[in-house]
Amino acid sequence: MTALASHAAAPTGARSRLRRLADSERFLAWALLAPAVVFIVALVGFPFVLALLYSVTNVTVGTQSASFVGLAKFRQAMESPAFWGAVRNTFLFTLVSQALVIVLAGTLARLLMMEFRGKWFVRLLILLPWVAPISLGSIGWLWIFDSIYSVINWTLRHIGIFGPETWPIWLGQPTLAMASIITVHVWRMLPLAAIIMLAGFSGIPKDIHDAAAIDGAGFWRRELQIILPLVLPIVLVAVLFGIVFTATDMIVIFIITRGGPFDSTQVLASLAYYTGIDGGDLAEGAAISLFLFPLLVAIAYLMLRLARRTEVT
Amino acid sequence: MATVETRKISKFYTHEQAAVDGIDLFIPEGEFIVFLGPSGCGKTTLLRMIAGLEHPTAGDVLIDDRVVTALAPRDRNIAMVFQSYALYPHMSVFDNIAFPLRARQFAKAEIPGKVRWAAEMFGIARFLERKPRELSGGERQRVALARALVREPQVFLLDEPLSNLDAKLRTSARDELQQFQRRIGTTTIYVTHDQVEAMGLGDRVVVLSQGKVRQVGKPLEVYDEPADTFVAGFLGSPPMNLIDRGSAILGFRPEHFLPIEARETGNDAVRFTFRVTRVEYLGADRLVYGMLEGGAGEAKVLSRLPSTVPLPVQLGERHEFVIGRRDLKFFDRQTGLRTAPIPL
Incomplete structure (x- = not known):
């Protein structure tokens, strides 16, 4: 055994050292983790620390120096009505779109569990919104909601639901604008949630379904007492991702409504951008963007704890 | 019920x-x-x-x-x-x-x-x-x-x-x-x-x-009484010996295939010459591997001997082994189904 090992290590010193390194778990662990660590520190950690620093100063886009002002920028943000509107909109946007996503993704995942012809094609179609660049998809939606060329209006009028005088301006009326961005966001989040939930549903062994059928469970009993508790941990993970993605997202809003009309679709993320970058008040922008952070941390903590508690295997 | x-x-x-x-x-x-x-x-x-x-x-x-x-x-x-x-x-x-x-x-x-x-x-x-x-x-x-x-x-x-x-x-x-x-x-x-x-x-x-x-x-x-060669070959461990004997397939259980000394010989027993090639000890039993000779060519078969029965033969040697006539089963070559006994 020893003879064999020393023989294998014989050829060159450098190569054998490399091979030994590749066998060392401590080295490998760090080598494989390093890119991710660098990536997170540079693109998430650094900006986050910067935002923390900015939020307690009076830095603006044009200035070279900044001085410490304590929590003044937070106070300033909280005194503006636009801020509270954005808080309200963020909650509305997040809660409504997540509720829709979970219900629709659950339904979709159940449909995808069934066997039918052309299933691969349907799966592909469903993944498309997730794979395609979000800006591209949003621009498509921009046309769909266009005030003059809206396909929705055209279709609804042609099938006779709208009279010739009805002409909803999807992105121009506050309620419709919020409904529009929620629609786009649900369309965008649906694939990921559906795939996560599909994994949850397929994770339930066939024997469990069979046992429930033999034990005499009807549709509702099977859904509510067997399937739902078993997929709950995974659904919670999907909800957690959804909430964090939705509450911190501004791409859809940035492209489709720019927060308008009258700030009716302004959320905290977009307000922070408009205040900090467009408005030049970096410090207040940072303060606004940090507002949701403790809340999201609390939500993430709660969800992960809940998911662990309901874990069943 | x-x-x-x-x-x-x-x-x-x-x-x-x-x-x-x-x-x-x-x-x-x-x-x-x-x-x-x-x-x-x-x-x-x-x-x-x-x-x-x-x-x-x-x-x-x-x-x-x-x-x-x-x-x-x-x-x-x-x-x-x-x-x-x-x-x-x-x-x-x-x-x-x-x-x-x-x-x-x-x-x-x-x-x-x-x-x-x-x-x-x-x-x-x-x-x-x-x-x-x-x-x-x-x-x-x-x-x-x-x-x-x-x-x-x-x-x-x-x-x-x-x-x-x-x-x-x-x-x-x-x-x-x-x-x-x-x-x-x-x-x-x-x-x-x-x-x-x-x-x-x-x-x-x-x-x-x-x-x-x-x-x-x-x-x-x-x-x-297996109905066909599948059942004969599936049940029993080791399963029934199945050997080709011209028009029929002959089957017998390893535990029925014994050295001549171990069994009362009468005219209900059929004798075979068995060349032992390997013996496997399984505690309570021994599995004796070997070749059946004579008649219609050689065939690999197994004997299962309780360890209380002495094995009167060395590796590589030939010995007379016997099977009770009613322990011999016959199967059709084509269908694999049980058939009437044929003269051996």
């Missing part, structure tokens, strides 16, 4: 290959019947069709003389135990056992008593508050049995319920299972690929291969 019957039942997953191919069976009330066969022989598909979990391509299932082919599993009043036990992992043992009762709208007040009765039947009453993951394999299997028993079904269907247990536990579980079935007397269908389980448990054994019934009979009948 009920009878179970299948009439020309078939299941085709593809057009060419039948998983189950036109099986007729009648299982009388209270019988413990075992479906035995290698994996892929269709035994589980047959069981699942009786359960209603699979729909037959053709044919009917009857329970208590009533055609149930179109009924859902829950309307057949059957209970099933799965190989994986299929316990509901998020429910306590109590809730697992109570589930079939609640699903059947039993009166609330009645449920705890019934659950306790079923749990005590299998000695798991002290685990009622635990979750399945906190139980050992043997305990889970008992929970699965209690869940099946609790609503007193007409028929028990058991799909390899012992195969996830370790060898020692399996022997005692087998014993308990049979005693339990005798006590409650419910018609039971048991699927296994393990011939020891089949021989030990079944009132009758159904040997299946490639979707067809090869033989149905009491365990000893199936072992001693």
